[in-house]
Amino acid sequence: MSPPTRPFTGGRLAQLAVDLTTRERQFLAELATLHVATTAQLGRLVFGDCKPATTARLGQRHAERLVRFNLIQRYANRSRDRKVGAPGYVLTLTEAGWSLSGADTAARQRQRRSWMPSDAFLAHRLAISELYVRLIEQGRDGGPTLREFKAEPDSWRRYLGLGDEPLVAKPDAVVRLVTGGLELSWFVEIDRGTEGQRHIADKCDAYRRFELSGVEQQRFGIFPGVIFIVPTDARRQAVQRVIDRQTAAARGLFVVTTEADMLTALASPIT
Template sequence: MSLPGSRPTTMRPLMRSGPVLTVEERQVMREVAIVHVTTASQIARLLFPDRSAEDAARAARQLLLRLERFGLTRKLTNPTRERRGGRPGYLHVLTEAGLRLTGVERAPGQRQRRSWRPSYHFVDHRLAITELYVRLREYAQANGSEMKEYQAEPDSWRHYTGFAGERLVLKPDALTRLLVPGLKLRLSWFIEVDRDTESPRRIAEKCTAYRRYELSEVEFRRFGVFPGVMFIVPDEARARVIRRVIAKRPAEDRGLFAVTTDNQAMEALHRPLPVAADQRP
């Protein structure tokens, strides 16, 4: 079973001596398996969209606490949140037992799961990827669209062989496939969640990597479509920087890429580029 908008996750049978999870607890496990790093407030918005913010947050914290006591999730101090008066901020990730239960093969910090202490910039970026997933789910509920798939890195990465036989890895921040009402189209996107931390040269290298992967035809042979590449940036000033990088690309490359600001991302992701549209729902 998988939630709308998720990649398939497998809830492997628990040992007889293990905990019996409720439906809501299993939902939490599936959501964390998709995004890998999340906050209680993001879980609250995913599971309890019709409750008040206070009630939803309380219910989410209780579920996460129970899963932590079962040894299936672990909380880490959130370095992106200032620790002033009141409740401190925490991140929630799956433990080794949680990874096994959900069938997740790769996750950030997996090799050092017990001692993992992610940096500020890592967490800021990862929570932005999770927030995109939450917003897409909320947008779908409000507008009648459907998120058929969402993969957060490393699930969104693509391993393939280059023209010279070298082993290459394309590393999108996320991949999503959306069904848009009235268009009869499935929109597929590789997503770069840009935090204004990379130079124009690095952006150009990313564009080259996407074009190289497109020319390999691996994605098209497997899925019948090559996703468009959407850069989601903090503001219009950053958008201009990335658009200038794209404008310097060869003419045949430019149509692969699109740029949008964070506050316009939902509308942009539901508006097709020719290369991002797949006629088969």
């Protein structure tokens, strides 16, 4: 974790609000969307118009500056997905960083000073962040436009079930893409290959219950498809077998794809 710095006063925070550059503000805004990201991911988002080497250098420089300002904090990246030689930190916003980002999200309400993420949690959250980065990069390259992206817990949906029982649908992300004049909406499940078939079936049941509640359709006019993004083709086949055991009415709600094919799948309507 980054070393502690002196507490913020209202005056110091107001001065920082004036002093921050446009890129630094974007750095904070992107981190408010993702909640957790690597320096490299944020560099690709904020400096995507630069050459890769410049993107990495500027991302690192801005991260260090914002750490010194106590607007972001760093944690050691011990996730299993970390590549040898890659930067060893992940970034999150501090309370002051949240204030200057202008965001008011569920993640901010859950912020804890003593937050110590597990390796598995980091791997999962960074996979969500990587999906967002790749969707943004795809749009820059002339692909589908990302209209909305919400990462958990901002993506969660609260509703009342039978007997007014409070329930929560918990997608890892909500994605809305525009392609060819068509808007595609998805609830995204980032699957790391660690959950058993019973757990996947329970998720399918939960989404079907939420669909039948009609709450999402009343609010947005549509119920998104549910896409499982998995690491390997073997895992894709395993999840597909679970989907195939759903009722005929429910099966059409779900799609499973690999990480390698996820951008193509997200840009394709469910048939």
